[in-house]
Amino acid sequence: MNADIPAIIYQQLTAPFRPLGRNATLNGVRVESRTIWTDEVLPDAVTKFVVNDEPAYEYQYVRGLSDVCSAGSEVTLIGGGEGVSTVSAAEMVGPDGFVTTYEGGEDQVRAGRRTLQLNDVQNARIRHAVVGDDVSLRSNKGNADVVPVSDVAESDVLGIDADGAEFSILRSLAGTGQPPERLVVEHHAVRNDGEVVVEFDRDEVVSLLETAGYEVTKEYCDARGANYGKDAEIILVCEHNTV
Structure with a gap:
């Protein structure tokens, strides 16, 4: 059962x-x-499938964003969820900065846009689009656009919370002409119907980052873990070697 x-x-x-x-x-x-x-x-x-008040929600990922986002930054987020990271990043960059979030799941796009309204956020938008592979969307993707990584790479900060798609995104980043100066990458195993479909592999993620010209400057571990505590979760904060 x-x-x-x-x-x-x-x-x-x-x-x-x-x-x-x-x-x-x-x-x-x-x-x-x-x-x-x-x-x-x-x-x-x-x-556990009902969203209640949760002070530590996405805490380490948002913490990683705070390490690299500053006033006036142009930020791109791949993976939007409930819109929490979008709102948080928008507060970090202030009115002179802007946040663009790409989210592939229809339900999450609706929820995220409503979150922007509830928090009166003017300097952010959520676009219904898949970047990289749609490994594990939390709802139907419907008529989501498919956007190549090269189209989203030209930003000061790129945050990747893509539930397994980080591998293909990082491989594509290695070939872009103007990679983002700073990255925040969330990584954990991905499960569908309880079965692991993407294995946790920190070494592979770091190797892809290095190939794309990035150095890991900070690493956080979410003590709560992913998939309701079943799997380890890390957040890697990175800087491109041209910075």
Whole structure:
């Protein structure tokens, strides 16, 4: 029996009642999650597919972005999720900077755009597009554009939170004429239906970074892990050797 079945059933049964709930806050960013009171009292194994208040959400990835984003920076993010990293990066770069996020999943694009509205963010946009391989989108990609890595590489900072697509993205970066000055790369194993489809391989990621001309300057490990704590997760902060 799939251990996630109780969580899936709970999410489906409570979905009609969530418009009566409240917005959640993830790492200080408001999102349209619509939590209800039962989320607070039931075990995590049952509520894990429901977004509740979570101060540490994407903490290490956002921390990595804060290391390389500054006022006025042009930032590109591959992978948008709930829009938390987009809002956080937009705050870091300020009104003179801009953040463009590429997200392949239809549901995540809608959620991310709503998050921008809830947080009154004017200096960011979320584009419905796949960059690199669509290894593990969290919802249907629908009519998402397919954008080559070369089209998104010309920025001060590139953040990659692409659930397995980081390998193809980094390979493509090696051939771009004007690579981003700084990278933040999140890496962990990827699972589909509980099965590992992309293995955790730090050495391979670092090798691809070096081939593309980058040096890892900082490394963070998310203590919570990925895939609900089943797998290790690292965030690599990198600088191009031409900087």
